[in-house]
Each structure stands twice: as C-alpha cells, then as structure tokens.
Amino acid sequence: MEISSVGVVGAGQMGNGIAHVFALAGYDVILTDVNEAALRNAIATIERNIERQVSRGKVSAEEKAAAMARITTTLTLAEVGPCDLIIEAATERETVKQAIFEDLLPHLKPHTILTSNTSSISITRLASRTDRPEKFMGFHFMNPVPVMQLVELIRGIATDQDTWDKMHAVVRKLGKTAASAEDFPAFIVNRILMPMINEAVYTLYEGVGSVQSIDQSLKLGANHPMGPLELADFIGLDTCLAIMNVLHDGLADTKYRPCPLLTKYVEAGWLGRKTQRGFYDYRGDVPVPTR
Numbered sequence: 001m002e003i004s005s006v007g008v009v010g011a012g013q014m015g016n017g018i019a020h021v022f023a024l025a026g027y028d029v030i031l032t033d034v035n036e037a038a039l040r041n042a043i044a045t046i047e048r049n050i051e052r053q054v055s056r057g058k059v060s061a062e063e064k065a066a067a068m069a070r071i072t073t074t075l076t077l078a079e080v081g082p083c084d085l086i087i088e089a090a091t092e093r094e095t096v097k098q099a100i101f102e103d104l105l106p107h108l109k110p111h112t113i114l115t116s117n118t119s120s121i122s123i124t125r126l127a128s129r130t131d132r133p134e135k136f137m138g139f140h141f142m143n144p145v146p147v148m149q150l151v152e153l154i155r156g157i158a159t160d161q162d163t164w165d166k167m168h169a170v171v172r173k174l175g176k177t178a179a180s181a182e183d184f185p186a187f188i189v190n191r192i193l194m195p196m197i198n199e200a201v202y203t204l205y206e207g208v209g210s211v212q213s214i215d216q217s218l219k220l221g222a223n224h225p226m227g228p229l230e231l232a233d234f235i236g237l238d239t240c241l242a243i244m245n246v247l248h249d250g251l252a253d254t255k256y257r258p259c260p261l262l263t264k265y266v267e268a269g270w271l272g273r274k275t276q277r278g279f280y281d282y283r284g285d286v287p288v289p290t291r
C-alpha cells in the first residue's frame with residue numbers, strides 16, 4: 001500500500017522539522033503533542049522555515065501554501081493512529097516512548113508502519129512492546145531536518161524486508177539519503193558524535209580550555225560547522241545526556257561515562273538553546289559563554 005498520511009508524535013524541534021519535510025514532499029501530516037503551546041510553536045516555526053526557503057528561491061509561494069495546508073495538529077494521540085506511517089519524535093526517554101506506542105495500538109490500521117526518531121534507544125526493545133515488531137523500525141533524522149541530507153534507517157531484529165524497503169522509498173521521495181544501521185546503542189551517527197561532544201565537556205570540566213577556545217578549536221582546527229559545545233546546545237543537553245546514558249548502560253564500558261558537568265547543566269534545567277541557556281546564554285543579542 002502507498003504511504004500518503006504520516007502521523008508525527010512530539011512537536012519539538014525534531015517533530016516540527018519532520019512535519020515540514022513530509023508536507024513539502026506531498027504527504028498529509030498530523031502532528032500531535034501533549035503540550036498545546038508546542039503545537040502552536042511548531043506551526044509558527046515551520047511557517048518561518050519554509051518562508052526562509054521561499055525567500056532563497058528553493059520553494060515557491062504556492063508550494064509553501066500547499067505544504068502548510070497539508071499539516072494539521074491535534075492534542076489527541078488516537079487521531080494519528082489511522083495514518084499509514086507514524087514517526088514518534090517525543091522526548092528521549094524510553095518510558096515516554098513505550099507509553100506512546102502502547103496508547104496508539106488500539107487505534108492503528110493493520111498496515112500502519114511504526115517508527116521512532118530515537119537518537120539511541122533500542123528499536124528491538126521498543127518494537128517488542130507493540131503488536132507489529134515486523135512493521136517497526138528506526139527512522140532517525142538529523143537536526144536541522146530541512147537542511148541535513150542524512151536519514152539513518154535502523155533495522156530492529158524483527159523488521160521485515162517490506163517495511164525496510166518502504167522506508168528507503170520514503171527517504172528517496174523526501175530527496176534525502178539513507179544510511180543503514182543495525183540496532184545497537186546510539187546506532188552510527190551518535191555512537192561516534194556523542195562521545196566527541198562528551199569529551200569536549202570533559203575538556204571544559206578539567207579546565208583544559210574555555211567554552212570559547214574549545215569551540216573555536218574544532219571550528220577552525222577541524223573545519224566543523226559548529227563547535228562541539230555549540231552543537232550540544234543546539235541538540236539539547238538533556239538529549240545528549242540521555243544518549244550517553246544509553247551508550248554507558250548498553251555497552252557497559254566506562255569510556256562512555258557521561259561527564260558530571262553535563263549532568264549538572266541538565267539538573268539546572270540549562271538544556272541549551274531550547275531553554276535559552278546551556279554552554280552559552282542565548283538571552284541577549286549574541287550568545288555569551290557560561291564558563
């Protein structure tokens with residue numbers, strides 16, 4: 001069956017980016033969240049980001065209007081159940097994701113494919129709690145979704161070939177490129193990226209460099225578009241810590257232990273850009289390092 005309707009659960013920075021690219025590619029999108037303000041902010045963000053593409057001549061005004069008209073929002077999770085494809089993009093916590101899939105089960109169509117945008121959590125374990133582990137896989141977009149070319153596709157132990165092929169076809173229709181990963185903690189991108197970010201936080205914690213010198217070193221010395229601390233703030237420090245914990249627990253190797261300074265920032269509620277404060281303070285005109 002052709003996929004035409006897509007349900008996106010969680011309207012944070014990833015959920016809004018995912019809704020954006022699917023709507024522009026011609027899919028009907030229903031976006032849901034537990035938080036009404038998150039839904040309102042998501043629509044405003046999508047509008048702004050597509051307008052940016054219009055102003056750069058990448059998208060026409062007609063395409064923008066058609067894409068915006070394809071997105072609806074709801075606070076009722078059950079309403080996304082009948083979609084052909086569901087992408088869960090809620091907070092990086094296994095209990096949250098399990099509860100979402102459990103609540104969705106009675107409302108699904110028999111053919112509905114379930115996916116998670118998780119950065120690190122076991123696809124096989126999430127799938128095993130549903131009635132369709134063969135129609136379940138990891139569908140991992142990169143941030144910012146409208147800009148980044150890669151989508152990591154993760155095969156759970158039970159994912160069948162038809163589901164796998166269908167998601168590859170969806171990635172092609174989005175104009176993006178798929179990378180295949182087996183289901184081990186944090187898959188490929190975050191298995192490599194997050195220990196680097198964590199090491200940057202240790203470098204700060206041990207006083208080897210300041211926020212500014214660490215970020216400048218990787219930007220000018222290794223040609224990274226963002227420094228690792230700037231990138232951590234961009235991803236969300238809660239998400240970075242959650243991924244490190246999955247690596248640490250799942251691979252049982254002390255080389256993945258999260259830096260205590262990262263934990264401290266998260267405990268303070270300084271989660272990066274989304275809360276206006278992290279390794280930088282974003283409340284003024286320009287970001288100011290907090291250490």
Ligand SMILES: CC(=O)CC(=O)SCCNC(=O)CCNC(=O)[C@H](O)C(C)(C)COP(=O)(O)OP(=O)(O)OC[C@H]1O[C@@H](n2cnc3c(N)ncnc32)[C@H](O)[C@@H]1OP(=O)(O)O
Nearest residue numbers: 049052056119141142143144146147189190225226231235
């Ligand atoms: C944690 C996980 O599970 C996995 C992850 O996602 S890890 C994080 C992966 N992401 C990264 O590593 C991002 C690293 N940073 C970058 O690549 C760049 O800094 C960046 C692309 C985010 C911004 O690039 P920049 O050159 O500083 O900014 P800017 O010039 O404003 O933007 C570049 C282009 O993207 C567009 N853009 C930026 N954000 C956008 C958005 N949200 N929506 C639409 N377009 C956007 C801009 O309009 C611009 O388009 P043109 O090329 O047509 O001019």
Ligand SMILES: NC(=O)C1=CN([C@@H]2O[C@H](COP(=O)(O)OP(=O)(O)OC[C@H]3O[C@@H](n4cnc5c(N)ncnc54)[C@H](OP(=O)(O)O)[C@@H]3O)[C@@H](O)[C@H]2O)C=CC1
Nearest residue numbers: 010012013014033034035038089090091092118119143235
């Ligand atoms: N940030 C990144 O760079 C990337 C993140 N990811 C992954 O994407 C997912 C989302 O991350 P991100 O968008 O950054 O996180 P955000 O914190 O920006 O957004 C998460 C959203 O999910 C909402 N939410 C929480 N519980 C539920 C629920 N039960 N039902 C519906 N919505 C819920 C939150 O609401 P509230 O705020 O009220 O709790 C919030 O609006 C995570 O799994 C993350 O690991 C993947 C790639 C990159």
